[in-house]
Amino acid sequence: MMYIGLDLGTSSLKAILIDDAQDVLAEHSVPLSVQRPFDGWSEQDPKTWCDAATLALKALSQNVDCSSVSGIGLSGHMHGATLLGSDDTPLRPCMLWNDTRSHVEAAEMDADPIFRAVTGNIVFPGFTAPKVEWVRRNESDTFKNTRKILLPKDFLRLFLTGEHASEMSDAAGTAWFDTGARDWSDDLLAACSLSRDHMPRLVEGSAPSGTLRPSFASEVGLPRCVVAGGAGDNAAAAIGAGVVEAGSAFLSLGTSGVLFAANSSYRPDPASAVHTFCHAVPATWHQMGVILAATDALEWLSRLTGQSAAELTRNLGHLTAPGKTLFLPYLGGERTPHNDAAIRGQFLHLDHATNAKEAARAVLQGVSFAFADCKEALAQTGTSLTRALALGGGAKSEHWLHMLATTLDMTLDVPKAGDFGAALGAARLGMMASTGAGAEIATQPPLSSSIDPDPSLAAAMAEGHDRYKRAYQVLKDL
The missing domain is CATH 3.30.420.40 (ATPase, nucleotide binding domain)
Known part of the structure; x- marks a missing residue:
């Protein structure tokens, strides 16, 4: 069997293909660009992630027979705010991890003791919740029309599988998450005028989250395989490095x-x-x-x-x-x-x-x-x-x-x-989700x-x- 890791980075999307021995059989990267229209702003068009994933997966299947791929894992840069309307179309560019325009909103949230008590973290300006609060205050129509909020790799998952899903490592960086309980916090969501309806369902990173859409699998030359929960980029890198x-x-x-x-x-x-x-x-x-x-x-x-x-x-x-x-x-x-x-x-x-x-x-x-x-x-x-x-x-x-x-x-x-980075970690998580293997396969290099x-x-x-x-x-x- 074979497994694919997709790592959505800030400057590129990388795909690797590994076998059961975790040897890398093929890899392909597609560059991405960041827009910085104002000081402290950092944005990307989510459509470019989907285009990049399509190109990368096609490149793998053109170089190697991928008919035995049984699992795909996802990794991505954390904290990004991807706001979707009722038809799952992004309503604005994604505000990235290094976008600091919401520092006022972050400071106000952090001043409320409930955020640190529940999340175990300071509310940093780069986190997802203050970005969405900035949108509520400055782009009210966009906020009113928002039906789902996804992290970057989870928007890529939606494109691949049609599923609104996330996993624990990435969700913990939103400031809406009870990190000890590994679940969304209803209290924190309510404090931000949101509810669980706005959030994706949660799975563990090593668990299945869906399968490739049949039409997309056919387009890129892959079987309809399992897509794992995956991980935020640093947690995925840790899995890749053991x-x-x-x-x-x-x-x-x-x-x-x-x-x-x-x-x-x-x-x-x-x-x-x-x-x-x-x-x-x-x-x-x-x-x-x-x-x-x-x-x-x-x-x-x-x-x-x-x-x-x-x-x-x-x-x-x-x-x-x-x-x-x-x-x-x-x-x-x-x-x-x-x-x-x-x-x-x-x-x-x-x-x-x-x-x-x-x-x-x-x-x-x-x-x-x-x-x-x-x-x-x-x-x-x-x-x-x-x-x-x-x-x-x-x-x-x-x-x-x-x-x-x-x-x-x-x-x-x-x-x-x-x-031994995030792409390998994502592939290992894809292997865990499709075979039932545990963390023992995440060996150090x-x-x-x-x-x-x-x-x-x-x-x-x-x-x-x-x-x-x-x-x-x-x-x-x-």
């Missing part, structure tokens, strides 16, 4: 940055600004420290300098103590630990000697300090990490990994070449290396992190 057992962790250097720890019980601590969500398999949860700009900060510098990210980070040499120049990577606000949608990034202590290489080094170090903030926030909840898998595109930079390991005082394990902290630079990194935190306080007070 981060399920309590105490296991990964650090992801993608567009955003994530320090993810698996838990066997529900351990909320909203004051830390750590996310506490359900994991993608039953009776498990996870915690995350999240920074909004990781490799995105390096891409910003690339656009500014006209040099590619690869050029900027090439030949940086051996790891050294942090320089005088500081970079605060808050290009679109920040989540952990600051919960500050209004703050913006900053370079400090530039001089005539600062060139593109030194600026790149400062950007890498600034993102590393932001991860150190996340590690400290997790420690406040009682989750202390000493090692983690290193995932994401930024993990290809050995210099950056050495910098992170030393800054965080944590060993980073680097997987051997291969895809073989390693190519382990990068330990450099003790000779520990004091310098700690001093640099202290300077970074003081700079944040100065910037916050401006």
Whole structure:
């Protein structure tokens, strides 16, 4: 048998095909674009997700005989607000995870103690509920005509299966969810002038949620197979990397940055600004420290300098103590630990000697300090990490990994070449849903290396992190 994972990312949709041995047989990616019409806005047209999925699945079936595909799993970027009318047509572009226009609405919700008490989380501006409240206040006709609200990957599920369904890991990031009970909260929905009728039904990520529509299956060359509940992107990445057992962790250097720890019980601590969500398999949860700009900060510098990210980070040499120049990577606000949608990034202590290489080094170090903030926030909840898998595109930079390991005082394990991210996790969930297999199939990947902290630079990194935190306080007070 074979299984497909669809990962709906911010910049692309990726499809992979695996067999029973979990070897990747084929893969295909389709680029996606983001629209930012105003500062703090970030939107996508949901139709582009469906078009991308169609292209990707056709590409797989054209390269490999997919007649034995029995399960498809879905992964996607979280928190997006996809508002549908009575005919299931989107009423407006989807407001994405990094859209911060609803910071006023989020602050008002967060000031009501019931939200933190029920969800186990701060209500961040990027979450779904404040976005929908922004629509209610600013686009009243759209809100009145809204019949269903779906997260991005769940709109893709609707296209694939005709089912309005979601699962626990993604639903936990809406601010309408009772994370401990793994169910929608009627009280939180009512507080937002909504009801369960607006919400999709819930399944576990490893359970079936529907089957491919016959006409679509025929169009893309697939049998009418099971579609699993799936997972939000980070929970799916954890399934792909085998981060399920309590105490296991990964650090992801993608567009955003994530320090993810698996838990066997529900351990909320909203004051830390750590996310506490359900994991993608039953009776498990996870915690995350999240920074909004990781490799995105390096891409910003690339656009500014006209040099590619690869050029900027090439030949940086051996790891050294942090320089005088500081970079605060808050290009679109920040989540952990600051919960500050209004703050913006900053370079400090530039001089005539600062060139593109030194600026790149400062950007890498600034993102590393932001991860150190996340590690400290997790420690406040009682989750202390000493090692983690290193995932994401930024993990290809050995210099950056050495910098992170030393800054965080944590060993980073680097997987051997291969895809151990959200697409594989989605495919594994498709395998679970179609075969009845459990989380034991979510094994950790073989390693190519382990990068330990450099003790000779520990004091310098700690001093640099202290300077970074003081700079944040100065910037916050401006």
